[in-house]
Amino acid sequence: MFKQASRLLSRSVAAASSKSVTTRAFSSEVPSTIDSTFVESWKKVAPNMDPPQTPSAFMKPRPSTPSSIPTKLTVNFVLPYASELSGKEVDMVIIPATTGQMGVLPGHVPTIAELKPGIMSVHEGTDVKKYFLSSGFALLHANSVADIIAIEAVPLEHIDPSQVQKGLAEFQQKLTSATTDLEKAEAQIGVEVHSAINAALSG
Amino acid sequence: MASTAAVPFWRAAGMTYITYSNICANLVRNCLKEPHRAESLAREKVHFSLSKWADGKAQKPVLRSDAPAV
Numbered sequence: 001m002f003k004q005a006s007r008l009l010s011r012s013v014a015a016a017s018s019k020s021v022t023t024r025a026f027s028s029e030v031p032s033t034i035d036s037t038f039v040e041s042w043k044k045v046a047p048n049m050d051p052p053q054t055p056s057a058f059m060k061p062r063p064s065t066p067s068s069i070p071t072k073l074t075v076n077f078v079l080p081y082a083s084e085l086s087g088k089e090v091d092m093v094i095i096p097a098t099t100g101q102m103g104v105l106p107g108h109v110p111t112i113a114e115l116k117p118g119i120m121s122v123h124e125g126t127d128v129k130k131y132f133l134s135s136g137f138a139l140l141h142a143n144s145v146a147d148i149i150a151i152e153a154v155p156l157e158h159i160d161p162s163q164v165q166k167g168l169a170e171f172q173q174k175l176t177s178a179t180t181d182l183e184k185a186e187a188q189i190g191v192e193v194h195s196a197i198n199a200a201l202s203g
Numbered sequence: 204m205a206s207t208a209a210v211p212f213w214r215a216a217g218m219t220y221i222t223y224s225n226i227c228a229n230l231v232r233n234c235l236k237e238p239h240r241a242e243s244l245a246r247e248k249v250h251f252s253l254s255k256w257a258d259g260k261a262q263k264p265v266l267r268s269d270a271p272a273v
Contacts (some may be wrong), residue, residue: 081246117227134228151228152243160236167234185216189223193230 065142069107074145075122079153084131085122092123093146095138096196106144113138115150117196119203130156132200134193161201168194 034057042051075093077085093104096118115136122129136150171190178184213223232243250268254261 117231132231134231135224151224152231154231154235154239158235158239160234160240163234167230181216182218185213185218186226188212189226190230193227194234197231197234 063143063145066144070144071106072144073104073106073108075148076145077120077122077148077150077153079150084153088122088124090122090124093148094119094121094123095148096120096133097138102138104138104140104146108140108144108146110142111138111140113140115148117193119156119200120148120150120153132156132159132197156200159197159201164194164197164201168198 039051042049072089072091073093075085075088075090076083077088091105095102095104095113096115097113098116099113101118102113115133115138117134118132120131120133122131131153132155133148133150134152136148138149139147141147167190171187171194175184175187175191178187211223214220229247232240232247234240235243248268252264252266254264256262
């Protein structure tokens with residue numbers, strides 16, 4: 001019974017591979033990663049075994065880039081411990097890239113942006129939701145999907161201004177008294193992060 | 204090529220991106236208001252025991268616990 005199964009399966013694979021050689025299959029039917037020359041040389045060497053499949057045959061194809069710019073941006077905002085927004089459709093997000101605040105609209109050019117500590121705002125109609133991000137990356141894809149990853153993201157209401165002032169003073173003092181490069185770098189990071197939070201709270 | 208591109212100050216000081224990012228996250232966590240601060244610091248605690256092996260026997264284990272991950 002199982003000998004029959006492999007024969008039937010190899011028959012259907014052979015049919016698929018001959019199809020891809022003679023006529024172009026629609027890319028939605030056949031995973032475009034089937035390499036027909038490989039399948040044919042496999043058949044010559046091991047005619048009774050199915051050609052091996054690659055991981056990409058099991059993966060869902062990436063959503064293709066639509067020919068016209070979509071009206072909404074799909075945002076996936078993830079933290080190591082939670083998925084804040086997953087596939088949410090919004091009008092715009094403004095992300096705190098190291099090169100400055102960057103507005104992302106649907107149809108944005110594909111970009112990988114490193115984020116600095118700052119505010120990210122998600123605009124949906126008239127709603128604006130703001131988060132303070134500690135640092136991270138934003139991956140903007142051609143199909144208007146934005147993946148934003150950060151280690152910590154807090155709504156501004158959760159921040160305690162007195163702690164921020166204390167931290168800023170402490171790190172400014174550490175910066176002047178730092179000796180090694182590493183200490184200086186740590187103090188500098190402290191000053192930058194606290195100044196960013198201050199600016200976020202007041203701006 | 205841009206092999207002489209300006210590196211961020213933390214990389215020039217020998218720090219990796221992960222260390223930088225974790226430091227930033229810790230600083231942000233320390234600035235939160237009370238219930239959120241305790242929750243986030245508790246979330247990041249790690250606990251592990253590490254022992255090196257020599258001659259087929261485990262040496263004295265190094266224990267790290269209840270410290271926020273840095």
